[in-house]
Amino acid sequence: MSSLLEILHKEVAPAEGCTEPIAVAYAVSLAAELLEEEITAIHLLLSGNIIKNAMGVGIPGTGQTGLPIAAALGAVVGRSHKELEILSGLTLAELKTANELLDRDLLEVELKDTPEKLYIEARVYSRNHEATAIIAREHTHIDMLALDGEPIAPPKSKADCGKPGLSDSEAYAGSIDRIFEFICTAPFADLSFLLEGARMNKAISDEGLRGDYGLQVGKKMSQQSAVNLFGNDVASQIIAATAAASDARMDGSAMPVMTTAGSGNQGIACTLPVIALAELLGKDEEMLVRALALSNLVTVHVKHYIGRLSPLCGSGIAGGVGANSGIIYLMGGNLAQIKHGVQNTIASLSGMICDGAKSTCALKISTSTNAAIQAATLAMNNIAPTTKDGVIFDEVEDTIRNMERLVQEGLAATDTTILNIMLSKSGAM
DSSP: OHHHHHHHHHHEEEESSOHHHHHHHHHHHHHHTTOOSOEEEEEEEEOHHHHHHHSSOEETTTTEESHHHHHHHHHHHOOGGGGGGTTTTOOHHHHHHHHHHHHTTOEEEEEOOOSOSSEEEEEEEESSOEEEEEEESSTTOEEEEEETTEEOOOOOOTTOOSSOOOOHHHHTOOOHHHHHHHHHHSOHHHHTTHHHHHHHHHHHHHHHHHSOOTTOHHHHHHSOOTTOOOOSSHHHHHHHHHHHHHHHHHTTOOSOEEEETTBHHHHHHHHHHHHHHHHHHTOOHHHHHHHHHHHHHHHHHHHHHHOSSOSBOTTTHHHHHHHHHHHHHHTTOOHHHHHHHHHHHHHHHTTOBOOOSSTTHHHHHHHHHHHHHHHHHHHHTTOOOOTTSTTOOSSHHHHHHHHHHIIIIISTTHHHHHHHHHHTSTTOO
């Protein structure tokens, strides 16, 4: 079971800001730090999914959105060692310098023709040198680092625990059965690090409920008024708390979040319903931690089949399934009921598309949280769909694998269509 603990340590990590534009800032910073001269040009070659997820999201501490300011800040701050927390501690002077760089029209963004869903190539130029950094497959995985065409040894990632790396087949040879056994038997001390993420995500949720971020999905759901049809019941409180965190994050809050499988919104979607319910039910820290381990690992498991970046909404589908599992565990559900919950949630959410990272992610997350609660209620009553129902198979693992088939066979052109629609808007880039 040790590999599941390693997966938790690898896949649950802090980030400040939406991971796609922040990964772009990270790549630019890696390249820029190799140069000792004034930057004369920045050329980005990005996969469509990176562009899709970076166009409309707020960049922390800037009051601005999108790729340009993220890339410019990466060139300025020189903090690549912080990886996805690279913009932590951003100063007004750094922001001013980054905007001056943009005013000089030094940035060029190009769509890269690549089979990789997650691909960032940052070429940074000075008068006499060219530095290149390539991030691929994962948001902090350095595929290549070079100065004037000569390879440079990349820095050691914070995600590297010093142990031999697991292959994909080893790392993700998981199942709901295996995950459930692990979270029930692992020592509490081994899992207690997840409390840090709980505190982090609860803090940004509270901030979203206080402030006027984005569409204010969570805040407006939580306020009693004549135009709010939601009550103050347990389900509404859970949904509002979860959506509020996404409101704040997508609108550029500088508060960090604990990500899951490379996404802050996935981290929010799979943990905050569990955190909120545990608080409402008065559960102790150990019960919360085991539920969080379950929700995170189920999210990673489903995400493995959907893909790191995908035409399907990972926060909604994978995060929703993860949250559902954690909810059922907190309600005293058994393994069979958790499997029912997975089936119910996928039956509800399997068609939710990803049209980029932006304020309306809070709407998708509120929808998925509602579906997770509904699915948990049915599961606790031992109700689940059958193989007669759509994409659902009798075995839960077959149903999960159907998400991979849906992405690869059924939605092969969907990402391109979504990106083209987004780019057709005036001033999209």
